[in-house]
Amino acid sequence: MPDIVLLGLNHKTAPVELRECLAFSSDETVAASDILRKEPGIRELMLYSTCNRIEFLMVTDRRDEVVGAAKRFIADFHGIAVPQFDRALYINTGDEAVRHVFRVASSLDSMMVGEPQILGQIKEAYFTATRQKTSGVILNRLLHRAFFVAKRVRTETGIGDHAVSISYAAIELGRKIFGSLEGKKALLIGAGEMAELAVEHLLRQKAGEILVANRTFENAVALADRFGGKAIAFEEITGALEQVDIIVSSTGSSKPIITRDQVRGRIRRRRNRPLFFIDIAVPRDIDPRINRLTNTYVYDIDDLKGVVEENIEERNREAVKAERIVDEAVVHFRRWLDSLDVTPTIVALREKVQRIAAAEIEKTLKGMGHLDEKDRRAITRMQEATVNKILHDPTIFLKRNGCHGDNAVYLDVVRKLFRLDERSEN
Amino acid sequence: MHYLLITVTICYLLSSAGYFAYLFVQHRTLYRVALGCIAAGALLHTVMIVAAFAGSGYFPARNLQQTLSLAAWAVACSFVALQLRLQLKVLGVFAAPLAAVAMLAASHLPGGAVANEPVLRGFWLTFHVVAIFLGEAALALAAGAGVLYLLQEHAIKAKKMGFFFKRLPSLDLLDATGYSCIVAGFTLLTVGLVVGLVYAKMVWGRFWSWDPKEVWTGITWLLYAALLHERLVVGWRGRRAAIMAIVGFGALLFTFLGVNLFLSGHHGDFTKW
Structure with missing residues (x-):
């Protein structure tokens, strides 16, 4: 009976310094499989390398021999001694290896449980393996099952629901207020990674015009160019409150930028259309009392963190269901593997x-x-x-x-x- | 006839159960079954009403049993119609039980005594009754949407992403649904009232006779007129519009039931039991 062996390391077992040393680029992956396939004990082979994991999936009759060969290969390829990474390696065989592949593909083993990229990365690696013809009947079946399990997990559990990043959580809230964000105008006050990310998300949701205000007008112009928007002077913010729907604020100001009275005066002129303030700054830019005005919603960074934490808890709860689906699939796969006896x-x-x-x-x-x-x-x-x-x-x-x-x-x-x-x- | 009444009631009850299950489990099949049940109920109910109409020659709104049954029919029909236009599934949690409760009450009332006056026959009277009932049902749905709006707004303002936040749609959709329902309901109500006034002139020689039902309907109509006016002129929307829709529905319920039970007048005969 051939054995399935999985050897690798991930974000839980190896620090990023080690992971970057051992990572394979996509060209290197091809080269590596070409070398490793010549190893006599290896019948089938697939290897994948993402920023959080490097794993070798092999089918072999001579387990120990192949594990040693794979370690030596990693050491030779990257010019690093085996003891330097040996402790970070995990080696799974049989059902454990199968379970690991299913969990990875379903994003249960990811740093951020439920993130969707990993499935695409595994698919990519599998297609490379099929092009190189290093996969055979067992890996083909295993990977197809893994894709199937991942799809089931995604549709039957809420593992991928709800945003787990601050900026995306803000966008999701916006959708609960406005329905569609299409054509909604946004105002970005100040600059900052999270705020800019939020604006990029907005643009991806087909938001309308983006206005940018900054204490330094030059910076405003530069950011406006990047988003294809319009720069406005800091003094124009009050007036802009009449047209925009979403305000993302992230300045280093020690005093509030927008006060309650400023907004109150605009509500009637806006004909009560809702206003959504996303305040990413510390200290806060938006007077929190604005949240109590009608049709006006203010979320500061702590509120958004609270939303994200709740969403992560929700995902972890859903992960329990996902584990059950994986267990079931492992049993089915074992049955098929036995039938190959x-x-x-x-x-x-x-x-x-x-x-x-x-x-x-x-x-x-x-x-x-x-x-x-x-x-x-x-x-x-x-x-x-x-x-x-x-x-x-x-x-x-x-x-x-x-x-x-x-x-x-x-x-x-x-x-x-x-x-x-x-x-x-x- | 009684079997039909029971079948229709069961349809509405099943639909209510389906919508509540859908609220908790969020499975599409549940929602489809629930919508199927209320649609089937509405269809059977139509058959029942038409049969009663053909059998007696009077439109079946002549005692409390028939009136309640007609109200349930109007709610079910307008909800199904709304589902075809706007996908606000969760409103079923409000509409289906409303229809079911009205039907349950109707099936426990005796169906015997009816008002038998020639005044109560004819096309215009039927038109008057149907338009007003459908309009009131639409306004009831608007109140339902208003309740959902308040729940969702509270979740967003209080920053508590709990049970309702996940299950309810966006504030914008809830507000838009409420508004469409009020426009449709108000239009039907107005048409029904005008026809009623004209009919009153034809049979009694006067448009308005200060009958309590007339007075209260006038008050309700003014409430909704004010709401629509504010919306059009200053863009009243969101929380205030939702509260007004609920208050309006309260006035409507009193006009529909309270007036008949506590005050008397020429509309009182239709709710005898």
Whole structure:
């Protein structure tokens, strides 16, 4: 029986300094698989490297040998001694390796549980492996199952729901207020990574014009150019409150930039259209009492952090459901893997042919009442001999490991050709 | 006829259960089943009303049982119509139980005594009743949307992303739904009232007779007129509009039931039991 071995390290076991030393770029991945596939013990191989993990997924008959070879390979490729990374490595085999792959693809092993990129990265790595023909019947099945599990996890649990970054949480809130953000005008006051990220999210949601205000007008012009918006003077902010719908503020000012009275005077002129303030600054730019005005909503950085924390808790709760889906899939995969063992396949094949022949003989004999017991026995013997002769060559072939190389392929084909998995699968 | 009444009631009850289950579990099948139930109920209910109309020659709004049943029918019909235009599924939590409760009350009332005056026959009277009931049902839905709006707004203002925040749609959709319902409801109500006034002139020789129901309907109508006027002129929306929609519905309920139970007048006959 071939063994599935997974060897790797991730954000939990290795610090970023080590991960960047050991990472493979996509070209390096191709080169690495080309070298490693020549290792005699490795039957199938796939390797993936993202910023949070580097993992080697292998199918082999000689586990320990292959693990050693993989470690040596990593050391040689990156010019780093094995003891330097050995402690960060985890080595999973059998069901544990299968579970690990399923969990990674479903984003349960990610730094931010539920983040969607990892599935794409695994798919990419798998397509590289298929192009290079380093994957075989077992990895193909394993990865297709992994994609299926990931999809199930995504649709059946809320693991990917709700924003887990401050800026995206703000955008999600905006959608709960405005419905669609399409065409909504935004005003960015000040600058800063989080605030700019929020504006980028807004643009991606097809927001309307972006106004930019800054104490230094030059900076405002530069940012406005970047977002394809319009720079306004700091003094124009009060007037702008009449047109914009969303205000993102992030200045270093020690006093509030927008006061309650400033907003109150504009509400009627805005014909009560809602206003949404996102205050990312510390100390705060927006007077919190503005939140009490009608159709006006203020979220400061702590409020947004609170939303994000709640969302993360929610995701962790959903992860429990996801683990159950993964466990189920591991059991199914194990069943399939066992079926690739030679003996059960031969037994199942024999049973099936025997059953068909016996049923046909019985049908025929029913209509031949003139035959005596001896004739009947002779016909039955003939049927058994025929079955044995038909199955002789295939049995020998399967037992001798298909003459060369990968038995799993032939076992899989036989099972499909004779539909031996009708009951256990699907 | 009684079997039909029970079947319709069961449809509305099932739909209510479906919508509540949908509120908690958020599974699409539940919502589809619930919508199917209320739509089937509304269809059967229409058959029932038409049959009663054809059987007696009077439009079946002549005692409290029939009036309540008609109110439930109007709520169910206007909700199904709203679902075809705006996808505010969660409003079913309000509409289906409303229809179910009205039907339950109707099925527990005796159906015997009816007002039998020739004045109560004819196309214009039927038109008057149907327009007003549908209009009132739309205004009831507006109040439902208003309640949902207040819940969602509270969640956002208080920064408590709890049960309702996740399940309710955006404030904008809730507000827009409430507004559409009020426009539709107010229009129907106005048309129904005008027809009623004209009909009163035809049969009694006067437009307005200070009947309590007339007075209260006038008050309710003014309330909604004020709400719409403010919306059009200064853009009243959101919280205040939602509260007004709920207050308006309170006045409407009193006009519909309270007046008949506590005060008397020429509309009182239709709610005898």
